[in-house]
Amino acid sequence: MWKNRNIWIILTGEMIAGLGLWTGIIGNLEFMQEKIPSDFVKALIMSAGLLAGIIAGPLAGKIIDQSKKKTVLLISGAGRMLSVIFMLIAISTGSVWWMVAFMVSIQLSATFYFPALQATIPLVVKDDDLLTMNGWHMNVATISRVLGTALAGIMLVYWSLMSLYWISMIAYGALLLFTMMLRIDEGEGREAKVKSVGNKGGFMEVFPVLKAYPAVGMTLIMTLIPLLFIGSFNLIVINISEIQDSASIKGLIYTFEGVAFMVGTFAVKYISKKWRTTTILFSFATMVAVAEFMLFFADSIVITLSAFAVLGFALGCFFPTAMVIFQKQMPKEYHGRFFSFRNMLERVMFQVVLLTAGAFLDIIGLQSMVIIFGLISLSMTAIFFVQMKKRNIILEQPKQIAAKSI
Structure with a gap:
């Protein structure tokens, strides 16, 4: 696996781009804290970009399946670079509207980039190495998040806010260069097959496939459970910082969550040898709810950092377990549309969670909100488990079931 140059290009590009992404995100939070007092208004601004991604999602899926993945990655990567210009203007003018333009443009780029990347990985990695590759890819993204947030914190002390976005632009430019070096053999026969399937229906063609592969559909629904926490993550971090009256807690939260996430991606490779896929997904979905309940004690530094460590793990x-199910069991000719549909579904959830969390934080506060979110997460996990048993859905592939029954 490690002799494959495409893997090194993808991972190195992800590391560099991640540094740019997270320095920019910290810059966004800093800019909003300065300009916008209401959590709900912050949520509205964050959701503007997500809405653009939802609208563009069906088109993105069709284009990714009909086009060369490398071409889509290059064009969307260039769009990321150009979007940073809007944020530079926003800082220069102090205008929130230019920030909205930045949010919309960078989310539009992401709507094409990430599904194309997810569809590319199975083309450059063997099936047996997908779990390892997904784990490493997420690890690299997490390392870049930890380093990016730490770098942004240091830069905000010594440099201007605008410097964070210059770093972002340089990083996106480096990603573009790495993407140019990718060699993806998509195969003329497979591309012709994709086009002959008939792409006029867009996402409508994904639904019959999901019915034919119920394990994929169940896993897709399961991935919505962590989004209650992930969707409100930045707003929660801002509130904890205000509750504890500490700016440094932001960096510590990202670090603890990120390190625990990396430990989890390494551990799951060994856990998967002893646990069934079903056990892994439902056990760790329950752990997300536990982390939400722990944040009831958000005034305690120790419990707060422990909660984010539990979440990260x-x-x-x-x-990574869910991604392997998607990549192995969903036919490759539908990967572009499926991953775009998944991203669009996540964006819809992010919209709902962001606006709900913003309103809850203004009305009832963080501690009441996390109890409600924890109860919802536990209830959803229980409902999905009952449905899976009732419909006799098996998440494991046949060969996995046979191996574990010996």
Whole structure:
């Protein structure tokens, strides 16, 4: 696996781009804290970009399946670079509207980039190495998040807010260069097959496939459970910082969650040898709810950091496992549309969670909100488990079931 140059290009590009992404996100939070007092208004601004991604999602899926993945990655990567210009203007003018333009443009780029990347990985990695590759890819993204947030914190002390976005632009430019070096053999026969399937229906063609592969559909629904926490993550971090009257707690939260996530992605490779896929997904979905309940004690530094460590470990085990199910069981000719549909579904959930969390934080406060979110997460986990048993859905592939029954 490690002799494959495409893997090194993808991972190195992810590391560099992640540094740019997270320095920019910390810059966004800093800019909003300065300009916008209401959590609900902050949520509205964050959701503007997500809405653009939802609208563009069906088109993105069709284009990714009909086009060369590398071409889509290059064009969307260039769009990321250009979007940073809007944020530079926002800082220069102090205008929130330019920030909205930045949010919309960068989310539009992400709507094409991430599904194309997810559809590319199975083309450059063997099936047996997908779990390892997904784990490493998420690890690299997490390392870049930890380093990016730490770098942004230091830069905000010594440099201007605008410097964070110059770093972002340089990083996106480096990603573009790495993407140019990718060699993806998509195969003329497979591409012709994709086009002959008939793409006029867009996402409508994904639904019959989901019915034919119920394990994929169940896993897709399961991935919505962690989004209650992930969707409100930045708003929660801001509120904890205000509750504890500490700016440094932001960096510590990202660090603890990120390190625990990396530990989880390594651990799941060994856990998967002893646990069934079903056990992994439902156990770690429950752990996400536990982390939400722990934040009731958000005034305690120790419990707060422990909660984010529990969250990170749970997500580090949950998402690589779910991604393998998607990549192995969903036919490759539908990968572009499926991953775009998944991203669009997540964006819809992010919209709902962001606006709900913003309103809850203004009305009832963080501690009441996390109890409600924890109860919802536990209830959803229980409902999905009952439905899976009732419909006799098996998440494991046949060969996995046979191996574990010996």
